[in-house]
Amino acid sequence: MSWLSDGAVERVRRAATEPEPVAGLPPEPPAAPPNLGGDRYRLREPLGRGGMGTVYRAWDRELEREVAVKVLDAVDPEAARRMLQEARVVARLEHPGIVPVHDAATLPDGRVWYAMRLVRGSRLDQVVAPVAAERRALPELLRIFERICDAVAFAHSHGVIHRDLKPENVMVGPFGEVLVMDWGVAKVGAAAGTEARPGPRPGAAAASARPGTAHGTVLGTPGFMAPEQERGEVERVDERTDVYALGAILRELLVGGAAPRPLVAVSRKAMSSAPEDRYPSVGQLAAEVSRYLDGLPVVAYREGPIERLRRFGRRYRVAILLILAYVLMRAAFMLWAGF
Amino acid sequence: MAGEPGIAGGQGRGGGFPPTRLSVVRALGSREEAVRHPAFAALVEGYWRPAYKYLRVRWRLSAEEAEDLTQEFFTRALEKRYFDRYEPERARFRTYLRTCLDRFAANQRRSAGRLKRGGGTSLLPLDFASAEGEVARAGGGAAERAGSDPESYFHQEWRRALFHDAVAELRAACAAAGREVRFAVFERYDLEGGEGLTYAALGEELGLPATQVTNHLAWARRELRRIVLERLERLCGSEEELAAEARDLLGADPR
Numbered sequence: 001m002s003w004l005s006d007g008a009v010e011r012v013r014r015a016a017t018e019p020e021p022v023a024g025l026p027p028e029p030p031a032a033p034p035n036l037g038g039d040r041y042r043l044r045e046p047l048g049r050g051g052m053g054t055v056y057r058a059w060d061r062e063l064e065r066e067v068a069v070k071v072l073d074a075v076d077p078e079a080a081r082r083m084l085q086e087a088r089v090v091a092r093l094e095h096p097g098i099v100p101v102h103d104a105a106t107l108p109d110g111r112v113w114y115a116m117r118l119v120r121g122s123r124l125d126q127v128v129a130p131v132a133a134e135r136r137a138l139p140e141l142l143r144i145f146e147r148i149c150d151a152v153a154f155a156h157s158h159g160v161i162h163r164d165l166k167p168e169n170v171m172v173g174p175f176g177e178v179l180v181m182d183w184g185v186a187k188v189g190a191a192a193g194t195e196a197r198p199g200p201r202p203g204a205a206a207a208s209a210r211p212g213t214a215h216g217t218v219l220g221t222p223g224f225m226a227p228e229q230e231r232g233e234v235e236r237v238d239e240r241t242d243v244y245a246l247g248a249i250l251r252e253l254l255v256g257g258a259a260p261r262p263l264v265a266v267s268r269k270a271m272s273s274a275p276e277d278r279y280p281s282v283g284q285l286a287a288e289v290s291r292y293l294d295g296l297p298v299v300a301y302r303e304g305p306i307e308r309l310r311r312f313g314r315r316y317r318v319a320i321l322l323i324l325a326y327v328l329m330r331a332a333f334m335l336w337a338g339f
Numbered sequence: 340m341a342g343e344p345g346i347a348g349g350q351g352r353g354g355g356f357p358p359t360r361l362s363v364v365r366a367l368g369s370r371e372e373a374v375r376h377p378a379f380a381a382l383v384e385g386y387w388r389p390a391y392k393y394l395r396v397r398w399r400l401s402a403e404e405a406e407d408l409t410q411e412f413f414t415r416a417l418e419k420r421y422f423d424r425y426e427p428e429r430a431r432f433r434t435y436l437r438t439c440l441d442r443f444a445a446n447q448r449r450s451a452g453r454l455k456r457g458g459g460t461s462l463l464p465l466d467f468a469s470a471e472g473e474v475a476r477a478g479g480g481a482a483e484r485a486g487s488d489p490e491s492y493f494h495q496e497w498r499r500a501l502f503h504d505a506v507a508e509l510r511a512a513c514a515a516a517g518r519e520v521r522f523a524v525f526e527r528y529d530l531e532g533g534e535g536l537t538y539a540a541l542g543e544e545l546g547l548p549a550t551q552v553t554n555h556l557a558w559a560r561r562e563l564r565r566i567v568l569e570r571l572e573r574l575c576g577s578e579e580e581l582a583a584e585a586r587d588l589l590g591a592d593p594r
Contacts, residue, residue, distance in 0.1 A: 004503050006495075008530060012502045015529040016564040017589045052516055082517045128377075164515060185515065251464045255380055 034071050036105070036113060041069055052079050052184060057118065060102075067102060068118045072111040080112045086184040087114035089160055097151025099171075099179050119179055124148075125167035128252055138260075141253045142289050144170075147178035149246060149286035155180075156239045156282060159189030163237065165245035166224040167252055187237055224248045227273050240275040243285055247271035247278070250289070262292055265301035364432050364576040367422045379417045383465070384504070385574045386433070387413065389496035390440055391470045396481050397489050398444050402474075406467045412443050425576055431584070432576035437493045473499075498588070501574075505566045506530065509559065512566075520545065524552055525559035564589065 004012065033043030033056050043056040047068060058069040072083050084104065091101040104114035124144065127136055136144070148170055152162060162169075162183060169182040226244035228236040247270025254263055266288045272278045279285040288298045295315030297303055303311065313320065363385075366378030387409055394405040416422060416439065425435045474481070481492070513522035527541055538549040538556075545552070568585060575581040 004499055004506070006499075007532065009499050009502050011529055011532045012506060012563070013498075013588060015525070015560045016502075016505075016567050079517050182515075184517070255464065 066118045067115045069115045071113040075110050083112040089183045089186050095154045119171045121171045121173035124170035127172050149282050151180040153282040161187040240278045243278045262298045262301040269300040383413050387465050388500040392496045395474050402471050427577035508566050521555040524555040
C-alpha cells in the first residue's frame with residue numbers, strides 16, 4: 001500500500017473517529033442459526049466468522065457425527081458465487097491436507113451453505129506464536145510446512161491456485177494433521193474443469209482466471225501476496241504465486257529465533273520479486289526444506305567450509321559418537337594391556 | 340487452544356494474537372518464551388517503521404546503517420529484555436521505546452565494534468525499501484521537525500504507521516471477503532479525499548446508488564475503527580495509556 005501523507009493520515013483518523021455518518025448498515029450475521037431446510041443438519045453454536053459467512057458446529061443426523069456448516073451471512077449474489085466456488089473447489093480436491101466438503105446447497109433466499117468436516121486444532125499462526133505454551137520446535141514446524149506444501153502441490157496438480165496462503169489459513173490438528181483452509185479466492189485453471197461449471201479451453205490454464213476476477217482485482221493478504229498478485233495482474237498468477245506465499249509462511253516460522261541461514265535463503269528465493277527467480281513448483285520448495293531437515297545442503301544457499309563441517313557433524317552425530325566411543329575404548333584397552 | 344475446534348479464514352493478520360488482548364508490553368515481561376515471542380513479533384510490527392525513520396532522520400544514519408540498527412535494536416531488546424524496566428506510570432510506552440532507541444543509537448555510535456551487517460542478528464522480515472521511500476517523500480522538513488522535537492516526530496511517524504497498517508488490514512479484509520467495492524468507496528472518499536466529492540457523484544463513478552455508497556462507507560469506517568482500536572490495545576503499556584491514546588486519536592469515547 002502506498003505511503004500516507006499527513007493529509008491522508010488526518011482524513012483516515014477522522015474517518016475512524018466518526019464512523020456513523022449514515023443509517024442503513026449492512027445486515028449483521030443472524031443471531032440464531034439459520035434454518036437450512038430439511039432434516040439432515042441441526043445447527044448449533046457459531047464457531048467463527050469469516051469474510052463471507054459464519055461457521056456453525058452442526059449435527060449430521062444421517063451419519064450421526066459432528067460437522068461444520070458454513071452459511072453465507074448476507075444475500076449477495078457475488079458472495080454466493082464465491083462461496084459456491086469455494087465449496088466446489090474444495091470438494092474436488094480430495095487430499096488429507098484439504099478439509100473435505102460433504103454437502104452444499106442454496107437457501108430459498110439465495111444464501112449458499114456447505115457442510116464440511118469439523119476441524120479440531122489450532123491455526124498455524126497460533127502454533128507459531130501462541131500465548132499458551134505450545135510453540136513447536138523448528139524441525140516440527142518445518143514438517144508442518146512440508147505437509148502444507150503437499151496439499152498445495154496437490155491442488156496445483158489439479159489446476160487450482162490457492163492465492164491466500166497464510167498461517168491463519170492453515171489448521172494444525174492435535175494428531176499432527178495439517179489442513180489448508182479457505183479456498184474462497186482460489187484461481188481455478190483448466191485442469192480443474194467440471195461438468196457443473198465448464199473450465200476454460202485446454203491449454204489455457206495460465207490465462208484462466210475464474211469468472212469475476214478481472215485484471216486489476218487484488219485478492220489476498222498483504223505480506224503474503226506476490227508482487228504480481230498485489231498489482232492485480234490476474235493472468236500472471238500461477239503456481240509460483242503460491243510459492244511466494246509459502247516462502248512468506250516459511251519466513252514466519254523462522255521469525256523470533258536465530259534463523260538458520262540456509263532456510264532464510266530458501267525463504268528469500270521463494271519470495272523473489274520476479275516469478276522466474278522463485279522455485280518453479282511447490283514440490284521443489286518442499287524438497288529444499290526436506291534437504292535441510294535431512295542435513296543436506298540446500299540449492300539456494302552456498303555454505304562455507306565451517307558450515308559444511310557443522311552440518312556434517314549434525315547429520316552423522318550418532319555415527320561420529322560411536323566411532324569416538326570405540327576409539328576411546330580401544331585406547332583405554334591398549335593402555336591397560338600395556339601396563 | 341489445542342483440542343478446541345477452530346475455523347480459519349477471514350481474520351486479519353494477528354487476529355489470533357493475543358487471544359486475551361494482553362498488551363504486548365506486558366507479554367514481553369513474561370518468563371515464558373512462548374508468550375514473549377509472539378509479543379515481540381507484534382511489537383516489531385507496530386514500531387519498526389517509526390524506529391527506522393527516526394534513526395534515518397533524527398540520527399542522520401544512512402539507509403543501510405538504519406536498517407542494521409533497527410534490526411539490532413529489536414533483536415537486542417528481546418535478548419536483553421529492555422522493556423522489562425518500563426513503568427507505565429512514568430511515560431507512554433512509545434516514549435519509553437524512543438528513549439531506549441536513543442540510548443541504543445548513542446551507545447552504538449560511541450562503540451566502534453558494532454556488529455557487521457547480518458552478523459548474529461535474528462531475522463526480522465521488514466520492508467525497509469518502502470520505509471525508505473517514505474523517508475525520501477517526506478523531504479528535508481522531516482529532519483528539521485525531528486531535530487527540534489524528536490518526541491513529536493516519533494509520535495507522528497508511529498501514528499502514520501498505525502493508520503497505514505490498519506488501512507492495509509481493512510483492504511485485505513475487504514478483498515478476502517469479496518467486498519472490494521466497500522474498500523473502493525472508502526479509498527475514494529476518505530483516503531483520497533476528493534475535493535467536493537459527494538456521495539451521489541461517487542455513486543455515479545462506481546455505479547452504485549448513493550444509499551449504497553453511504554452504507555459501504557459506514558461499514559468501512561466502523562471496521563477501520565475496530566482495527567485501529569485492536570492494534571492500539573496490543574501496543575499500549577497499560578489500560579490508562581490505551582484510554583489516553585484512543586482519546587487522542589479517535590475522540591473522547593473510543594468504545
